[in-house]
Amino acid sequence: MQTFEQSSIDHTLRVLMGMPEAASLGGPVACEPPFVAELRRLGVAVAEETYVYGERLEGTTLRQRISRVLRTARRLRRRLRNEPFDVLHLNSSFDARALLRDVTTLGMLRSLPAKVFIKFHGSDADLLRTSDPVLRRFTRTLLARTDGIGVLSSEEKENFVRAGVNERRVFVVKNVVTPIDEAAHEAPTTSLRERLHVSADTPLLLFIARFIPAKGLLDVIRACAILRARGESFKLLCVGDGPARREAEAEVARLQLDTHAQLFGYIPEAETRAFYCESTLLVFPTYHYEGFPMVIFKSLAASLPVITTRIRAARDYLREPDNCLWVEPRQPEQLARKIAHLLKQPDLRAKMSENNRALAAQFDARTVASEYVAVYNQLIS
Numbered sequence: 001m002q003t004f005e006q007s008s009i010d011h012t013l014r015v016l017m018g019m020p021e022a023a024s025l026g027g028p029v030a031c032e033p034p035f036v037a038e039l040r041r042l043g044v045a046v047a048e049e050t051y052v053y054g055e056r057l058e059g060t061t062l063r064q065r066i067s068r069v070l071r072t073a074r075r076l077r078r079r080l081r082n083e084p085f086d087v088l089h090l091n092s093s094f095d096a097r098a099l100l101r102d103v104t105t106l107g108m109l110r111s112l113p114a115k116v117f118i119k120f121h122g123s124d125a126d127l128l129r130t131s132d133p134v135l136r137r138f139t140r141t142l143l144a145r146t147d148g149i150g151v152l153s154s155e156e157k158e159n160f161v162r163a164g165v166n167e168r169r170v171f172v173v174k175n176v177v178t179p180i181d182e183a184a185h186e187a188p189t190t191s192l193r194e195r196l197h198v199s200a201d202t203p204l205l206l207f208i209a210r211f212i213p214a215k216g217l218l219d220v221i222r223a224c225a226i227l228r229a230r231g232e233s234f235k236l237l238c239v240g241d242g243p244a245r246r247e248a249e250a251e252v253a254r255l256q257l258d259t260h261a262q263l264f265g266y267i268p269e270a271e272t273r274a275f276y277c278e279s280t281l282l283v284f285p286t287y288h289y290e291g292f293p294m295v296i297f298k299s300l301a302a303s304l305p306v307i308t309t310r311i312r313a314a315r316d317y318l319r320e321p322d323n324c325l326w327v328e329p330r331q332p333e334q335l336a337r338k339i340a341h342l343l344k345q346p347d348l349r350a351k352m353s354e355n356n357r358a359l360a361a362q363f364d365a366r367t368v369a370s371e372y373v374a375v376y377n378q379l380i381s
Contacts, residue, residue: 013044013376016079016114018051018090026210027294028091028121030269031175035372038176038365042373047083049076051090051105069101073108085114087376094123095289096135103138106145115379118142119150119173122290128163148379152291153312171375172316175292177363180276180302192278196235196262203234203343206279206304208272209286209295211242216285216309218244218251222332223283223339225255232340234260236283239275241266276302281342281349284308287329301360305352307338317362321348322355 017036020028039046051072080088088109092098106116130136143149143165150173151157161167193200205224209215217238224236238248238261245263252261267275282299285308292313299306306324308314318324325338342349 013087013373013380014083014085015039015044015046015087015089015376016076016083016085017046017048018076018088018092019048020091021050021052024052026121027175027290027292030294030298031177032091034178034365035176035369038369039372042366042369044369044373044376047079047085049079051076051092052101069104070108073105076105077108077112080109080112080114086380087117088114089117089119089376091119091121094120094127096124096127099127099135099138099142103142103145106142110145115147115376116145117148117150117375117379118146120156120291121152121175122288123151123156123159124289125156125159128159148375150375153316155312155315156291173372173375174363174368175294175297176365176368177294177297177301177360178365179360180273180298192274196237198235201233203280204278205234205236205339206239206275206282206299207236207284208239208275208282209284209293211238211240211244211248212288213244214286214288215244216287216329217248219285219330219332219335220283221248221251221255221257221261223335224261225257226333226336227339228257228260230336230340232343234339234343236261237275237279238263239267239272240264273302276304279304281305281307281339283335283339285327285329285331285335287311297360297363300356303353303357305342305349306356307335307342317359321352323352323359 019032019036022029036046036048049072052068076088090102092102102118109116127135127139147169149160149165149170151160151170152173152175154172157167157170157172160170198204207217207220209217211217220236224234227234249263252258252263276298282296282304284293284295284306286293287309290312296306296308296314300323306318307327308324309329310326320326325342327335327338
């Protein structure tokens with residue numbers, strides 16, 4: 001995995017940052033603001049423009065989305081023409097939907113002096129192998145118009161290099177993980193268990209994510225049905241919303257798990273602290289193509305033991321059994337066994353908690369921002 005030397009700023013770097021809207025979905029809305037704040041503390045001159053990522057598409061027509069892309073591109077072009085930026089940093093995702101937006105945007109920014117750096121918060125490996133001629137052409141165009149690509153795992157870098165991208169243009173970067181105490185607002189006067197009327201000796205299993213099939217929520221529900229049948233005591237807490245919610249609710253009802261599982265719907269980021277801090281362990285058998293699942297790394301910061309799949313950034317940074325137990329995706333029976341094993345091992349959970357808190361410290365804002373400064377300097381040198 002590529003690493004960077006801690007970099008001091010030889011001159012005042014000027015970065016135009018494409019930021020997600022505050023109401024966006026996904027990890028960037030949580031990790032990018034503290035990253036930008038730390039860049040400024042390091043002396044980088046950062047200007048921000050909205051570059052939609054993880055938008056809520058309900059009620060938005062295709063025409064409205066196209067219009068917004070064009071308006072954003074014009075706004076970026078105007079600033080890049082009128083202000084002396086060294087780097088344009090865009091937050092995006094390497095998938096078919098984002099591809100057209102990014103190609104259109106960069107096409108309108110050609111011949112401008114700033115170096116273009118795109119940070120992909122997830123990448124679809126199939127897009128690099130597609131036989132669709134239109135997608136292949138758009139992919140080549142996008143990669144040709146960028147000076148640097150940031151990905152969040154060594155697996156993703158390998159995918160891009162295998163597809164023919166020069167490895168010197170692909171950087172494995174990190175997200176900022178804010179310590180859970182710093183992220184907290186005033187704590188509620190009653191504990192999560194009190195509010196849920198759950199006894200102190202009942203394990204709380206946390207699943208928290210956007211409810212899409214690839215995050216593995218149905219596998220968690222089915223694993224919990226196996227645990228219930230074997231007489232295990234637990235309460236499953238499902239925090240989030242999305243297109244898979246209706247199917248998840250139906251599965252809970254079909255398996256008669258109503259007293260063992262609760263779906264909370266969407267909860268604002270600032271109000272999720274109690275779920276991270278008071279749960280027994282995170283259960284997250286994802287096979288989604290996100291690079292750096294913030295759910296996992298926020299769980300580390302909360303000293304939470306983890307059961308997850310061995311993919312992307314989790315594979316790079318977590319070790320079994322020091323930080324987690326690995327599980328294969330789409331394997332509810334195996335998942336149930338891993339949950340039961342970890343619930344019966346309090347000493348192992350305690351050691352995981354200690355290790356995970358220490359591991360999360362590697363993703364503090366100063367460390368991460370300093371590594372990006374090194375990337376920016378390499379691009380403009």
